Amino acid sequence: xxxxxxxxxxxxxxxxxxxxxxxxxxxxxxxxxxxxxxxxxxxxxxxxxxxxxxxxxxxxxxxxxxxxxxxxxxxxxxxxxxxxxxxxxxxxxxxxxxxxxxxxxxxxxxxxxxxxxxxxxxxxxxxxxxxxxxxxxxxxxxxxxxxxxxxxxxxxxxxxxxxxxxxxxxxxxxxxxxxxxxxxxxxxxxxxxxxxxxxxxxxxxxxxxxxxxxxxxxxxxxxxxxxxxxxxxxxxxxxxxxxxxxxxxxxxxxxxxxxxxxxxxxxxxxxxxxxxxxxxxxxxxxxxxxxxxxxxxxxxxxxxxxxxxxxxxxxxxxxxxxxxxxxxxxxxxxxxxxxxxxxxxxxxxxxxxxxxxxxxxxxxxxxxxxxxxxxxxxxxxxxxxxxxxxxxxxxxxxxxxxxxxxxxxxxxxxxxxxxxxxxxxxxxxxxxxxxxxxxxxxxxxxxxxxxxxxxxxxxxxxxxxxxxxxxxxxxxxxxxxxxxxxxxxxxxxxxxxxxxxxxxxxxxxxxxxxxxxxxxxxxxxxxxxxxxxxxxxxxxxxxxxxxxxxxxxxxxxxxxxxxxxxxxxxxxxxxxxxxxxxxxxxxxxxxxxxxxxxxxxxxxxxxxxxxxxxxxxxxxxxxxxxxxxxxxxxxxxxxxxxxxxxxxxxxxx
Amino acid sequence: xxxxxxxxxxxxxxxxxxxxxxxxxxxxxxxxxxxxxxxxxxxxxxxxxxxxxxxxxxxxxxxxxxx
Numbered sequence: 001x002x003x004x005x006x007x008x009x010x011x012x013x014x015x016x017x018x019x020x021x022x023x024x025x026x027x028x029x030x031x032x033x034x035x036x037x038x039x040x041x042x043x044x045x046x047x048x049x050x051x052x053x054x055x056x057x058x059x060x061x062x063x064x065x066x067x068x069x070x071x072x073x074x075x076x077x078x079x080x081x082x083x084x085x086x087x088x089x090x091x092x093x094x095x096x097x098x099x100x101x102x103x104x105x106x107x108x109x110x111x112x113x114x115x116x117x118x119x120x121x122x123x124x125x126x127x128x129x130x131x132x133x134x135x136x137x138x139x140x141x142x143x144x145x146x147x148x149x150x151x152x153x154x155x156x157x158x159x160x161x162x163x164x165x166x167x168x169x170x171x172x173x174x175x176x177x178x179x180x181x182x183x184x185x186x187x188x189x190x191x192x193x194x195x196x197x198x199x200x201x202x203x204x205x206x207x208x209x210x211x212x213x214x215x216x217x218x219x220x221x222x223x224x225x226x227x228x229x230x231x232x233x234x235x236x237x238x239x240x241x242x243x244x245x246x247x248x249x250x251x252x253x254x255x256x257x258x259x260x261x262x263x264x265x266x267x268x269x270x271x272x273x274x275x276x277x278x279x280x281x282x283x284x285x286x287x288x289x290x291x292x293x294x295x296x297x298x299x300x301x302x303x304x305x306x307x308x309x310x311x312x313x314x315x316x317x318x319x320x321x322x323x324x325x326x327x328x329x330x331x332x333x334x335x336x337x338x339x340x341x342x343x344x345x346x347x348x349x350x351x352x353x354x355x356x357x358x359x360x361x362x363x364x365x366x367x368x369x370x371x372x373x374x375x376x377x378x379x380x381x382x383x384x385x386x387x388x389x390x391x392x393x394x395x396x397x398x399x400x401x402x403x404x405x406x407x408x409x410x411x412x413x414x415x416x417x418x419x420x421x422x423x424x425x426x427x428x429x430x431x432x433x434x435x436x437x438x439x440x441x442x443x444x445x446x447x448x449x450x451x452x453x454x455x456x457x458x459x460x461x462x463x464x465x466x467x468x469x470x471x472x473x474x475x476x477x478x479x480x481x482x483x484x485x486x487x488x489x490x491x492x493x494x495x496x497x498x499x500x501x502x503x504x505x506x507x508x509x510x511x512x513x514x515x516x517x518x519x520x521x522x523x524x525x526x527x528x529x530x531x532x533x534x535x536x537x538x539x540x541x542x543x544x545x546x547x548x549x550x551x552x553x554x555x556x557x558x559x560x561x562x563x564x565x566x567x568x569x570x571x572x573x574x575x576x577x578x579x580x581x582x583x584x585x586x587x588x589x590x591x592x593x594x595x596x597x598x599x600x601x602x603x604x605x606x607x608x609x610x611x612x613x614x615x616x617x618x619x620x621x622x623x624x625x626x627x628x629x630x631x632x633x634x635x636x637x638x639x640x641x642x643x644x645x646x647x648x649x650x651x652x653x
Numbered sequence: 654x655x656x657x658x659x660x661x662x663x664x665x666x667x668x669x670x671x672x673x674x675x676x677x678x679x680x681x682x683x684x685x686x687x688x689x690x691x692x693x694x695x696x697x698x699x700x701x702x703x704x705x706x707x708x709x710x711x712x713x714x715x716x717x718x719x720x
Contacts, residue, residue: 124693165660168688172681175699473712481667481681489663496659 012078015041016639062102145540258389575600
């Protein structure tokens with residue numbers, strides 16, 4: 001599906017009244033730049049776009065709805081209307097806000113429904129793309145870029161799942177399960193008490209699974225909030241300490257040392273794990289045992305003497321290896337039983353094991369063990385350095401608190417409280433995702449693996465009672481296939497997206513190359529715990545543009561402040577990239593973002609670019625703005641919207 | 654390669670690993686392709702695809718007794 005935004009219209013809201021048309025000669029422009037000076041209501045516009053498209057305004061509270069009324073305005077109602085097209089079919093969604101009542105009302109117009117429906121009702125095929133989770137993928141801002149890189153979030157994987165249609169496989173699983181449920185219901189009236197009991201038990205387990213999943217979702221959301229708050233608190237603490245000249249330098253040095261020690265710790269940990277993959281390196285005794293195993297295999301002539309091929313050849317011989325003659329019956333028996341012995345795969349695995357033992361294990365066993373000991377020592381040292389640096393940082397803070405710094409004390413207390421909550425939530429998540437224990441009491445358990453295994457057992461039982469076992473087996477086989485297919489597809493897409501992103505990053509960040517090591521929930525950056533705001537934004541662009549480009553569905557990419565934190569070089573690189581990767585790019589810019597970015601966009605774009613400039617008539621700076629041209633201007637009571645490149649580029653705020 | 658080809662390859666791999674015939678993969682891919690290409694499938698259409706996939710499956714039947 002190709003979704004394109006055609007425009008929107010706003011009336012009576014915090015943003016100026018305006019009807020924004022993103023089309024050139026009736027067709028949506030591939031690139032539309034909307035210039036709005038600070039304070040023109042970009043945030044409100046984005047919020048209204050999101051709410052109109054997703055239907056979330058139905059859950060808004062009355063006081064929030066009223067807060068969207070233009071300050072000082074007496075208007076009772078406000079409206080936001082979005083025009084879009086899905087595969088060329090026009091769709092209009094309107095959101096009416098009643099400020100008096102604090103309520104909202106949607107209206108949807110599509111050719112499929114033949115008129116206006118007084119509710120939020122996008123066509124069924126569009127619905128999966130207008131959920132809040134999905135929409136925020138293509139309404140992109142710096143915050144989203146940060147979330148892509150944040151630990152403990154799976155934003156990057158969710159984006160892959162959504163844009164690469166992996167959810168279709170979930171839909172198949174749902175259809176198969178519903179089908180089996182129907183078969184159980186249609187199995188005829190059953191008086192079996194066993195069936196009723198099993199169904200009741202299953203309902204309880206299902207309800208417990210839902211509770212556990214809900215708890216996991218809530219814990220993850222809260223963890224994400226906590227991390228944002230901790231990042232902000234850390235920044236506040238850093239700023240506060242840097243104001244104390246007597247310890248500023250010491251503190252900066254300690255922070256640098258801590259960061260360096262953490263990098264060393266990460267390296268040492270990686271090195272050690274790399275070596276632990278080789279069993280002979282763990283201890284010299286393991287190495288000696290492996291050499292012994294190989295000697296024993298040689299002595300027993302394994303695998304040669306027990307391979308299937310050996311017996312197949314023997315079945316063709318006239319005499320057995322023991323010298324006794326073989327007749328047709330014995331030869332047939334040998335040929336039939338040959339299948340019981342090792343095939344090429346098994347024999348190959350044993351031969352590979354023997355070869356590896358020969359290659360890696362030495363009789364004295366000292367060298368690899370010494371190596372692992374050395375890596376363990378490096379790891380301990382790195383851990384010690386991290387602790388020391390941490391102690392220094394804490395000591396400096398303590399110094400200030402002891403001198404009566406109440407502000408720092410309050411910040412530190414908030415930080416510790418968040419840390420405690422963070423650890424508790426981690427424990428909750430560990431309990432949900434842990435391995436089951438034997439004789440687990442499932443009544444109050446949140447262990448998802450144990451609960452799901454019990455659900456399987458009960459489904460099996462119900463299948464037997466209702467004679468739908470064959471049906472159940474098919475559903476299970478299909479479920480297994482779609483789960484595996486999803487995993488295989490996800491791994492393959494992740495690998496390709498990572499490669500493509502890293503190629504893009506080489507261009508965007510040519511001066512300070514960064515690359516994505518792994519996509520595992522979030523984006524893991526090589527050897528780097530944090531990146532600058534500009535780097536985050538660049539990585540976010542690279543990821544999202546590549547992902548949007550490779551998906552089978554095409555969406556507009558709406559970006560707020562596309563290059564605020566980027567230097568000139570990165571603006572040029574991203575500006576050149578966007579027209580190649582985005583099918584529709586709509587961006588809210590402020591005048592200071594134009595240099596380098598707009599030139600690069602123009603240079604790389606084949607089509608015409610839509611230039612729009614929107615400002616408030618009540619803006620205190622309005623007298624300094626250039627006079628709008630005679631044509632291509634739309635004026636309302638509250639705002640002026642000017643179409644055209646010349647005005648756009650000449651606009652100074 | 655488009656994503657649907659990636660999905661199709663993944664389905665073929667998963668079906669092969671499950672020991673089922675290639676026809677199961679073909680029918681599943683046809684189902685996914687229709688879901689991807691069309692606005693939405695109704696219950697009957699999903700049901701038709703599901704029957705097709707089930708018909709191609711080889712399942713060992715157990716004659717277990719109900720308890």
